[in-house]
Structure formats: structure tokens, C-alpha cells
Amino acid sequence: MTLDTVSWPASYGDEAKPRKGFFTDTSICIGCKACEVACKEWNQIPMSIKGFSGKSYDNTLALGANTWRHVAFVEQRVPAGVDDGASLVEAAARADVIDAGVHTYQEGDGLRWLMASDVCKHCTDAACLEVCPTGALFRTEFGTVVVQEDICNGCGYCIPACPFGVLEQRKDDGRVWKCTLCYDRLKEDQQPACAQACPTDSIQFGELDELRHRAEGRLKRLQDAGQAEARLYLADDDDGIHGAGAFFLLLDEPEVYGLPPDPVDTRHELGSIWSAAGAAALALGAGLIAAVFGGRR
């Protein structure tokens, strides 16, 4: 099966805009969660209280139907591995940890607190979009991937297709919701709500080429300053999704932040789902087609 992912910019012709995206520089994220709130405010997302998680200061836990920006908090012991994977309390109960330099502050902080704001990646090869049988998921003139709420019928095929677990159905209405990269705001040349709010410019919005250029410079500065573990994530056109519209500068392995290290376009692996999606597409009702006057261009 050939991948027909690059409907942008070709299918938009003159109306195509330069590809827009996010560069999330986690090295300057202060974990304030302004992005989460600004996103929910703008997109009028329902409140969803999950309770106290115990996962550092993260109580929204993951991207989903009601959280389109999510800030991860990772408390790490430095150097890593001093406690052999024991729980904090177990390790503390063992006297030997005192000598390992993490017991009291006198031996230095012995910890690092990583914060990172995650979001839909707006993949170059976006399996969600390709498996969507209704045309609800489409690629906009900005090269972003959007679920159209007036088309989505909640079939859910896109959910397992996403290599990042971004997509989720909203329980009370059944439809799938995710980051639109504030498609409505982009149409008026406004930046997405999260990027606008971000106090430290950890979330930068702009033309993808320019963002990548900026990110490379930033990475070099950090590496020159001794941050050997710093890396760009999803900024490479040769990766399993041919790069993403939302990419990141991380200070550690992606797994540390709960991100897949080598995401791939799931259609390579999920043939059965793709077939099922094709079948569903054939079964589309006329009413739905009427709503899609432009189709997935």
C-alpha cells in the first residue's frame, strides 16, 4: 500500500500556507501549566478531575480528549541509578543510600526535576488521518492534522493508529478530540493559545523550517554548555513518521518523559486496522458525505 500522506501542500495549490508547528524547548519549561489551561480555555474543554496522582505535580496524567497540552513532571535522582530501582522510601530505609549522596542536601541536591509540555505531534506521516474513514481527520492548509468535530462519528479507528496515544474519545459524546493547533486562530494569523500564554517561550510556534533551524542552534548551545544528553525529538525527516509538526528539545531519553523512542507510522504494522478502516470508509452514509464538501483535499 502506498502512503498517501503528503496531501499538503500539493492539494492546496496556491492556498497552501507554510507548514506551521510547535518547537517545545523543555530546557526552559518551568512546569507552570499555563499551556494546559490556555488550551482548555480557548477550546472550551470540559473539566476532568482525576484526583491526586502522586506523580510529582502532574495530576492530568496524559494527553487525551480533555487534555490537549500536558505537562509531565519527572523527578530524577542524579546520578541516576544510585538506588537500584528501589522506591524512594525503600531506598531511604537502607542506610547505604546516605553514602550515595542523595540522602541529605549537604551532599548536593542529588536530583533533577524535568518538566515538559507534550502535545499532538501533527506527524508528517499521520496514521490517524489515513485510517480515518469519515474524513473527519484532515490535513489543513498549514500542514497540521485536525479532527473536525462536525464530522467525527466516534468510530475510534484513529485511536490505536496514533503511535503516541494522543487520541481519545470523550466519554459523554463519543467523538475523538485532540489538539487542533488552534486551527481557528491560525486562520486569523494568531498563534495557538498555549504558545501565546507560555511565560518562558518554552512553547514556540511558527513556520516549521524556521523552528527547526532555531532548535538546532539551541541544541548546540546546550551541548556546548555541557548538556550532553540534550537532544531534539521528532525533528528528523528520516524517522519513522518522517518528522513531526510538533517537535521537542529534551534533556534526556524520550522514555523518561513517557514518549516512544522510535515512533513509526502504525500503518506499517497495523494492516488489519487499516483494512477495517477502509471497509468503514466504503460504508459511509450519504448524509455524512454531504457535510464534507471539500473532502480531504
Next chain:
Amino acid sequence: MGSNMAEQHPVGFQWVMEAHERGAKYIHVDPRFTRTSAMADRHVPIRAGTDIAFLGGVINYIFEHDAWFREYVQHYTNGPVIVREDYVDAEDAAGMFSGWDPEHGAYQIESWGYDETSHEAAGGKKEQQGDVSGEQAQGAHGMKLERGNPPNIDNSMQHPRCVLQILKRHFARYTPQVVSEICGCSERDFLAVARALCENSGRERTSAIVYSVGWTQHTVGVQNIRAASIVQMLLGNMGRPGGGILALRGHANIQGSTDIPTLYNILPGYIPMPHPTSGPDLDKFIELNGPDTGAWGNLKNYMVSLLKAWWGDAATDENNYGYDYLPRIDGDHSHYPMMVKMLDGGVQGMFCVGQNPTVGSANSKLMRLALAKLDWLVVRDFQPTESALFWKDSPEHESGETRAEDIQTEVFFLPCAAHTEKDGNFTNTQRLLQWHWKALDPPGDARSELHWIYHLGKAVRDKLADSEDPRDRPILDLTWDYPVEGPHQEPNAEAVLQEINGRGPDGKMLSTYEELKDDGSTACGSWIHCGIYKDGVNQSARKKPGQDQNWIAHEWGWAWPKDVRILYNRASADPDGKPWSERKRYVWWDGADDKWTSLGDSPDFPAQKEPSFEPEEDAKAMEAISGDKPFILHPDGRAWLFAPSGLVDGPLPTHYEPQETPFQNALYPQQQNPTRQEFPRPENPYHPVGSPVFPYVLSTWRLTEHHTSGAMSRTVPYLAELQPEFFCEVSPALAAERGLEHGGWATIVTARSAVEARVLVTDRIKPLQIEGRPTYRVGMPYHWGGVGIVTGDSANDLLPLVLDNNVHISEYKVATCDIRPGRRPRGPARLKLVEEYRQRAGVRVS
């Protein structure tokens, strides 16, 4: 230090991040590893309540390494001034300064004065007793000096009684080793901070110290800040770009609420409230409260203009401009003593206007019990808060201590307008007044506070209109006629701002406080705000985009006084008026035009006073300030390394332990601040020092995701879900010692109350090694209460009332406690648990 800027001021923190990206070094000295620490070059943890020991160590380091800025200190501070012979330092008297009066439990501060100043003048003339706020207790704004000059000065700063030498001796024992022992940080970390500060200060460079309101929440709150000021004065970091002490305030208009106060002890512009001592005589009040020299030398101009603004035509020369209409203070009538008085039945009515003391004030249980003694209570907020509902739903109802039917308090709840529903000014943390415009009318019965107070005032005036009682004259004579508009008869906020700005004899808006007169020809509601309506324009509403201005952005908003953005900025030039360095140029003397000029700020100095200016004989007020003395609010124009007046607890900061602490004072026999205000009574017992029953250090704090008592965040869906439950932070070691389960529940107990919280075990709150043993700490955000989308126990229930007597702020940042696994007992069993702890610890309850 003492600030969690990244969490509490995230948007202001962008400037720290930007400076950091440009190469600035950024160090966080704080008990906790917070989101602020995570971004810092270095985090130095210290035990809560030991900031003075740490900064005292920095001061000692500055002297040991001869790193102080000699020219700055000599000309701009009182370092060369010789102090009276009878002054005895805390170093020589077991931690007490001279002048202690055990009978009154207060200092007589004359001996702290400048050499050869008389008893009356040494510390400023005393109008008030030691139980009033610091700045008033000992002379409002400084002492009497001829021509603004201290009598005896040694410019070589070698005289053993000059301030610099006293300072050196006072902090000589604050060595790196002592700092490490008291604070629990490593000597290496301490030295790194001291070195960084010194290396980054001087002609070419400046360092800033940022603190937040938490620093004030100690029994040594004011002296914490004094200690930081001494560091900054010695290093020449005041009045210069990139320098200063930056107080990050926690609320939109908390700065404005002190400038134009709703505080019992001051009038607008920091004019003291009168005391009975001065009687009905305005001139006596001026004599007792205003030094003759410096900007306060014109106190009478400010005071008469204020009285004219309030009482208009009824304020005449014959009646002292209505001075006698003002009520008198003769003690501490601040919030906490009033709540205690209320508990004893001495207060009938209370207004809580956008404030929620049953969650936000220390010992919130005492607050609730006190409210139940009121005849009437008025609460204004977005929705009924815990304070509005104390009669209906409270922990005391649950424990069976109180019942709605027994509470005889009448309660009124009035819905308030939001910031989007009214015009007005917020003063941000840098004294910048920024006008916000009304976007729409408030809904239903919701009204602005301006509407509320104006119409309440009118109703009271109407009811008293026929009164012959002289005590009603001040109400009836008040200027109380503002234009109203719209469907709700909303008073025009700009008309109020115009009154604050002040008018001249011709009715025109005044431009600067220097135009104010003491003859009744000018009226001005707040002298420091004079000029905010200059040229008939609301200057605070200026919103020229930042991108169209230089970094000072002088055409955005308006800062008091005189639109000065960096206070005392004359200190950014050397005594001759030249910039200390090209790199740090800000305000300088322009010899060609004979005036002070700047990069774009207003000079905080008389515009045409030459650097070489020397006052005439008998010069008064600003005329008595030399051309090389930038600190114009002091009678000598100098910054005070040593405070000869204005404080109740000593001219120099000194390390005292908090009220509740596991440790003895390592430096002095005097354990705690001797002037702290205690309220020992059954509802407010204190733990013994070093009590093994309460072995852990307790701190309360705030989170980015919430706001104070939660009334503006636990009611907001998107904030409620970010931090949905009350939790405590403990170290893995404490969890292991006490059997606390991560994610489970813990009960935290003090002699005041017991609360339950979810447990977050984290390395961010590691133990500190002090006196050879680990000190475990329990930290809790205090945002929860019984009302809102998310609810929980209130951390402030645990805290005692114990105040810094300079300012009457309670010690929220440090107390002691116990912690145990599991949820707290329900019903009366909760009281029983607390009682059992009290007995075991031998807590005195009366």
C-alpha cells in the same frame, strides 16, 4: 531567597530566564527544591527561619574579603556615621540590644541613635508605644538632624563606634562554619553564593536579591529584609539598574493596598495614623512624626492636602483642617489582635471584602471561633466562601464544638464584581499603577467595591443627616459626592483617581508632590500619587506598546512617586553625578543643561539639584539634602546600614530561632526575637522548643495552580483539576521513619489542630543535617478548605498566631508538628487526638 518566583510569578520569571540565557547567574537559596530551584544554576537549601544567619554570613564574607564598595558606602550609606556611646550591641549582651525594658517587654531605643543626638531626637521623637507598628513606635520617619547631617562622621570609617565597624563586629561570628551549622547548608554552597554576589557587584556589575511575601512571614520578617538590604548597600546594588531588593508581592494590588492603605496604622502615602499623644494639635502631630529634613520634612504639606481632600470646605485653618476628625490609635489594632479581641466578645461587626480568613489566616480555627462571637458579618466575594459559611459548615461543626443554631451572628453575603466589570488601578509589585478598563457590567446584584462603599456611605450619611452629635460631623462633613453612571449608579473611578492625584487652588490637576502646600490651598488624597493625573490625563492608563519603547517603557502605566521606575536612582551615578560605569549608566548629571537626566526614567531627585550642592544653615525638608545623598526619604539622605529608628527589635538583624523550633539558638542565649507578639491562650498554644512530641519542622506555601485560600482557584474548573487535593510533601527518609505511604494519607498534628492530607514522598524535601542529626520537614500548600469544586482540610488550622512586632505579620513559614500515617479521626475524636498530643508535649494552654 525566600521566593518561589517560577511558581508564584511565572510571567515575571520570564525576565530571569532571559537574563539567565544571556549569561546571568541565578541562585536559589530556599528551604525547598521548587520549580524555581529546578531552573537555577545552584540551589542552596537552608532551614526555614535561618535567613538572617545566612545573610549575616554573607555580610561577614564581604568584610573578610574586603569586597564592599567603599565609595558607595562612604557617600550613600550611614556607614561612616558614629553611633552613641551608650549603644550596646547584641554581640556584647547575649543577643539583646541596649535599652531593653523588661517591664514593658519593649526596647527604649534612644541609645541606638547617632552620636550627640539628644534623647528626644536620637531615634526620632516617640509618639507611640512599643506595641504599635515599628515605623510609628519609634518616630515615623526618622530623627531631627541639622542640615540633614549626622553630628559625627568618620569618613575613614575606622572609628570603633562608626556604623561600619559596629556592623563588622556584629556579624564577625557569622562564619561559613556557623552558617552551615545553623542553616544546614554546606560551607561550600554558602561560599559559592557569597562569592558570586561579590564578584557580580561593583561599578561594572550589579546583583539583585528577590524575595517574596514568605520572607515577611516570620517573627523576624522585617529583619530578614533588612539583612538583604545591608548586603545590597555594602555591595552598592541599590538605586542601580539590575540591582535592588525586589519584593515580589502575591496579589494584584497588595502593593496598592499599602500605598493607599486599608491598614489601621497608616493614612494614604504612609502618613502615620495619629496617636492620642499629639492631642488635637496638628502641628504637634507634624512635630512628632515628621523629621525636619528630607522628603518627609514636608509632612505638613502632605497631611493638610489629604485633610482638604477628605473634608473639603469643612477643613479650615481654624479647625486644623479637620485633623481632629481622625480616630486615634494607641495600640495594636491590626488583624490578629482584633480577631483575638473578637473571640473575647469585644467586636460586634466585621467586613470580609475579598478575603477569607477562615482558610487564609494563621490558626484558622481561632478565626472561625471568633466569627461566631460577632453580632454581624458582611462577606463580599464571587461566591460564599468558607468565611461566609462558617456558621453552616466548618470543622468545628464536624467535631461537635459548634452548631448553627448556637451561632447568633447575622451574615450578609454580597456578590462582587470581577476585575473585568470595573475601572480601576492595580499597583503591581514594582509600584507600577496600571489602569484596567471595565469590559461589561457586573451580573445580577454583583457590584464593585467602589459601588458598595460609596452607596453604603451615602446610606449612613442619609441616616445621620439630622444628627447633632459631634462624633457624626466627620461623616457628614466628608466630601462624598462622586459622579455616578450606568444602570447601577456606578461611581466614576477616574473621579476618585483625580481626588487622589490632587488639585491646586485653580482646581487644576497637580503634577508632583513638590507642589503641595500646608495652607489649605491644595487638596491631594495621596501625596505619593500626586502626578498620576498630571495634565488632566490618567497617566496610569497609558498603554503605549512595550515594543515601541526602550526597556524602561516609561509610557506604560505610572509609578509612584513621580513616575520613578527605579527608586533612589540618583545612586546609579557617583557622588559627582557621573555614571559608575558606562555599562551601568542610568541616571546622571547633565552639566550642559544643569539637570539630572537618564535613559528614560524620571530621576528620583530634585531635577536641578547639582551633585555638589550643600544645604544652607537651617535648611529644611528637601533643601537640607545634599547633592550627593540619594536616599531622600531619610532625614540624612543616606541608606541605613544601621537603623537608628523605625524598628522595635534592634538596629541590626540578629539570628533568632523561630517561635517553634527543634533547636536552641546557636549564637545567643536569647532564643527568640524578644519583641515577638505572642497570644498564649487555650485556642493558641505553643509547642515547647525542641519538643520530641512535635519533632518535625512544618512550613506552609502556595502552588502555581492555586491562589491563596482557593476562593479564586478552587472554584475555577481548569485550576481545580491541576491540583485537586490537599497534600503534604515529605522526604523518603521521613516516610520510612513514620511509615507513610506515597499516595496514601497522613495526619499532621499540632497543638492547634490535626488535618489530613495525601502524601507526596519526594526527594525535593530532603532532610537537612543539623547538630549531627537529620532535620525532617513537612511541607503543605494551604489552598484548601470546605467550599469549592475541590475541597480539603486547611493547613492554616495547624499554625499558631505569633507576630513580628514591627508589622504584626504571623509566622506562617515555620512551626513544628508531628505526622502519622492514615486519615485523621472524625468527629470528637479529632479533638481528643489533639488533646492527647498537648498533654504528652506538656503544652501550656493558658
Next chain:
Amino acid sequence: MSRRSATLKPRTATADRVVQSVCPYCAVGCGQKVYVKDEKVVQIEGDPDSPISRGRLCPKGAASEALVNQPGRMKEVLYRRPGSANWERISLEQATDMIAERMIRTRAQTWEEQGEDGKALKRTLGIHFLGGATLDSEENYLIKKFFCAAGALSIENQARI
């Protein structure tokens, strides 16, 4: 592309008016733009013109729309009688009148004309006021002015807390 997608416009573009404001939470003083449509606040976001905040907001500032439109926002006056277990509704005018009467009564009952030494006090300590620090300076000014004139001395503020 659906019809909705094709015609989508942000609320910021369809608002009836935009008003410059200042964030009501902490003291940084971030600029806000308040978008109003059909006499309802539909969006509050950072004001890029502000040299203080450059258009940025923290989570609290970003939640300001939800603050002013909060689900439990009370729009009516409530009154609780002594000993009662419930609120009742009264009009704003009635509440103002009742509060004015109580102020006058308490003031009369707790008035201190002079101290034991015969010196004038001219005050009442029977009333305590505690204001939050989200009140405007103009509001504080009128509150201080009126309460001072009434001799109600203990006017306090969050700044003390």
C-alpha cells in the same frame, strides 16, 4: 474540509469589543485583553503590548475567563438570620440599608470618645474590616476615607496576612 472548518473564525475575531485589562491574580501585573460578545466575556488572553508580560500568562491568568464566568458565581444577595441553618434572599437595597443601620448601632454602642488619661480617641474598635488585595486602589481609597471618618479604626488588609 467540513463547512465548519471552512468558515471557522476565532472568538477573538468575532468579539463585539476588546478591552485592555490587568490580571487579578499575582502582583506581576500582566496585561490582559478581554473579549466581549453579547455582553459576556468570551475570552481573556495576554496583551502582547504589555512591556511587563509581553502577552504571556500563567495558568491562573489564563483561567481568568473561567474565573469571571465561574460555575458557582453567586449573583444574588444572601442573608442569614441569627441561629438559622439557612440562607435567605434579600434585595441589595435592603442589605445596604440593614448594614448601614448595624454600622451606626455598633458605632454608637462601642464608641470611645477618650482614653483613661482623658485624651481624645474618637473611635470604635467594635468593627473590624479585612480587605483582599484584589481591590482597586480607588476602592481602597474610598474605604479608608469612609471608615476613618466613621472612626472605625481597624481597617486591615491581606497585606498584613
